[in-house]
Amino acid sequence: MEILIRASQFILSLSLLIVLHELGHFIPAKLFKTRVEKFYLFFDYKFSILKKKVGETVYGIGWIPLGGYVKIAGMIDESMDKEQLKQPIQPWEFRAKPAWQRLIIMLGGVFVNFVLGIFIYIMLMWAYGEQFLPNENVKDGVWVQDSLAVNLGLQTGDKILSVDGESVKQFSSLSLEFVNGDKYQIERNGQIIDKKIPTNFISQLMDRGKDAGPFLYPRYPFTIGKISDDSPNVDSKLKVKDILTSVNGESIKYYDEAKTILGKYKGQKVSATVLRGKETKNIDLQITEKGTLGVVFTTVTFKNLEKLGYYQLANNKYSFGEAIPAGLNKAWETLTNYVKQLKKIFNPSTGAYKGLGGFKAIMDIFPNTWSWQAFWEITALLSIMLGFMNLLPIPALDGGHVVFTLWEMITGKKPGDKFLEYAQVTGFIILVALLLFANGNDLYRWIKTL
The missing domain is CATH 2.30.42.10 (PDZ domain)
Incomplete structure (x- = not known):
């Protein structure tokens, strides 16, 4: 039953993100009078689970749950429709539109992802506010009983002041800050000490296993x-x-x-x-x-610890007006943290590539009991991640098309159809390789648990 609840949340979140992302391409395409031939949730290689033609567009659900797409007439995309490109250019085709219109169409999906993530965070701040243990309120320092924390050079009673020169707001975010950081500062017996985070820290963290829990705790009674x-x-x-x-x-x-x-x-x-x-x-x-x-x-819950007088929790409530900057700030923190993690992944010495996961890893983020608050928090996170990923300058992604269009706008020279075709194939191969690697990591971690 638990896996069904997790899977249901995952599928609902993924479907929502895919449909809205593709709608971000669909709407400006229609506004610029560009023909959209297909609008699909999931991929429909050979056949569809469901489809219906409305006007000039076929709307449907495919059977391969690896994403979704809109097929825009006259555009070299994942459909690789070469026959259409051999025909004379028609005024309703993507390739017939001026570069600035094509740029807006390609950026539409990313724009929707970022706006959606920001909107969800704003609504979460308004509806639920924030309740957390401020790191500065852990006045007697941390409890060190994990070998990873010991290897970092930490001792029970150390007060963690900052990571990479930035103070840590929430105690629960310490693990993420250490993942993204390179150095940290502590106070030990009144003395300020600067320490480096080992390059292979993430590798050590991954080797503990996903069920190991956090490596740092507040001190408990x-x-x-x-x-x-x-x-x-x-x-x-x-x-x-x-x-x-x-x-x-x-x-x-x-x-x-x-x-x-x-x-x-x-x-x-x-x-x-x-x-x-x-x-x-x-x-x-x-x-x-x-x-x-x-x-x-x-252990005792943070609420009970507060009642016992051990820690003072922050309980921030926001009006709708106050929730707007709070949500924007949360979205920005999410984006910057994700960018930091990507940098670590592309540095093999960190071992961060071990943490790269596929569909199972994403599904496991969702709780095994239904929680709308958790669902929307994770959906906002995934929306920001999806937006940034699609901006990467890989030909098969929106970012690749954006790069080629910007090149055309700057130089006045449009890349040839053959070049775009080969670039699309290359980008697709890269994406498939990343997909296989990420899901291979999921499989490897699952086999290790057997």
């Missing part, structure tokens, strides 16, 4: 998640959800402090205090020879 059956405290007054606050008079605020203090009393009986709801309870506990209580630690 010692909350009892479960009392083991073989625990010496199974019959004590200790209960699940109790928060350990002291042992033999030594105050404990965080779990990492508790481990150190418990280690002092191996094999001994101690007097402890726990927080149970709003009450403080005094109980006797037995420490094992390993310096543990024989319990399983559990």
